[in-house]
Amino acid sequence: MMYTLTDLQNMTAADRAKIAARYGILTPSGKPSTSAARIHAEQPAAAPETAAPEIDTPETAAAEIDTPETAAPTAHMEVIRIYLTVNGATAADAENIRRAAETAAAPILHPDTRARMDRRILIPEGLTAAQLTGFMNLLDYQQRSAIVDRCRDLINGLTSHSNPAAIVTPEDMENGETPELVGGTFRYEYEGESYETAPDALMMAGFMPTAATYTHNGQTYPTAAAALTAAGFTLEDGQWEDMNQDAYTGEVHALTAAHRTGVVTVSPLTPTEWIDEDGETYPDETAALDAAQTWGNVERTPADDQQYPPMWGTVWELRYMNGHTPQEIADFTGFTVYQWEGTYIIGVNGGGYDFYEAHWVPLFYMLGSLSN
Known part of the structure; x- marks a missing residue:
């Protein structure tokens, strides 16, 4: 049926929301609209009263699209496809159901399938936090x-x-x-200076990632040695020297000095192992941070x-x-x-x-x- 503007204006907001949900008339946040003017403008047009389709002629057959039990709003066809796929249907089955739903032949959906879509919705595995938010935004209010x-x-x-x-x-x-705070926002201190992230503090304390990018004067270098060389460090007999002829016992030691003074900027990649100035390696940031805290180099405290x-x-x-x-x-x-x-x-x-x-x-x- 078609609702007149007066009919809609005389309804409660809850009743208007039910109609909007039925027809897929949603707000930007995905909730059913309660605007009488918008529902009136966007509701599906009713079939003319004089229309008498031949029910045995495929070209003229038309399912009831305004019946809640059989309606499948085309705005959510991709979501329906995802639901059917993750619930065990083959891609071909899901595609057939999607096409049928787009032509308003939604009664072919088995009641159990519809119940799974409506009440036991599954979310595909392996999403990032941002992708999960995006998936949720695809869904309607119900x-x-x-x-x-x-x-x-x-x-x-x-x-x-x-x-x-x-x-x-x-x-x-x-x-x-x-x-003890074990998951949340921390601050990290090294020699009286506070850092927002563990890698920032670790690199000041003499720990370096084994996988990183290295920048000097706006130019990015693939290796620490290349960045150090560009920054004026020289390597001789396994020992690095800077332009002031200060000597460093290894690459990590030299890189730490360059990073502390801002001559070379080190940006860790993930995942990465870490290595300290003594050549000791750590499988990840957590292990390196544990070592730094044990030695008293870095202190981690809750924000x-x-x-x-x-x-x-x-x-x-x-x-x-x-x-x-x-x-x-x-x-x-x-x-x-x-x-x-x-x-x-x-x-x-x-x-x-x-x-x-x-x-x-x-x-x-x-x-x-x-x-x-």
């Missing part, structure tokens, strides 16, 4: 709500504490006994806004991380991750936005709960 419902069910299985003091008492905190307890009042215990490190969880989901007496605790340092789409959907995606 589809996103289905994912949020799954997250809500899973959240109920986590142990939560509405009062962080239930984990760490005020007495413990007064004595300096608080959960001011990452101290326990987190800004939001409730915290949750996280006992499974699907093979990810606490920092990987923090980087991907935006949660702050603490550790206390062998248990990981997650919290939110923020407020005033949708926690589900910002934190919980990415978390459960990392745990595999939304991709299997």
Whole structure:
């Protein structure tokens, strides 16, 4: 049926949203529009009352496109294809269903298939945080709500504490006994200077990545030796000297000096091993940072806004991380991750936005709960 502008204006916003969802009339954020004028303008045109299509003639057959049970908005055909593919259908099956849906022949979708699309939505594996956000933005309001419902069910299985003091008492905190920040935002100090990232501090402390780009005077060089040479360093009998004839016992030592003075800028690639001035190698940044902290070269402390307890009042215990490190969880989901007496605790340092789409959907995606 066609809704008149007056009909729409006399409806509640909730009723208008239902109609908008049915016809795929969405706001830029993906939610059903509640604008009476927009719904009136964009609703599908009703078939003329005099039209009497021959039902046994393929050229004139026309399915009902305004029936919620059979409607498949063409704006979401690509999403439907993805859902069917990840739910086990072959690419050919998914393509046939997509084409059928575009011609409004949506009744061919099996009820179980439709239920899987509507209530048990799966997200393809291997997405970055940005790609996950992009995928979520493809979905309509009802589809996103289905994912949020799954997250809500899973959240109920986590142990939560509405009062962080239930984990760490005020007495413990007064004595300096608080959960350790193991995933979040840190600051790194070396010889009284503060650095925002661990690589910046490590390179000042005499650790260098084995895979990096090297820049001198705006020119990029593929190797450390080439950059040092361009910067006026000379190599003789395994020892480097700068233009002031100061000697360095190895390439890492010379490169550290050049980096500290800004003569050569080192930009680590990922992934990369690290090496110190004594020639000791480390498999990754974490191992190098552990060594630097052990020697007292670099000190890592939580950023001011990452101290326990987190800004939001409730915290949750996280006992499974699907093979990810606490920092990987923090980087991907935006949660702050603490550790206390062998248990990981997650919290939110923020407020005033949708926690589900910002934190919980990415978390459960990392745990595999939304991709299997």
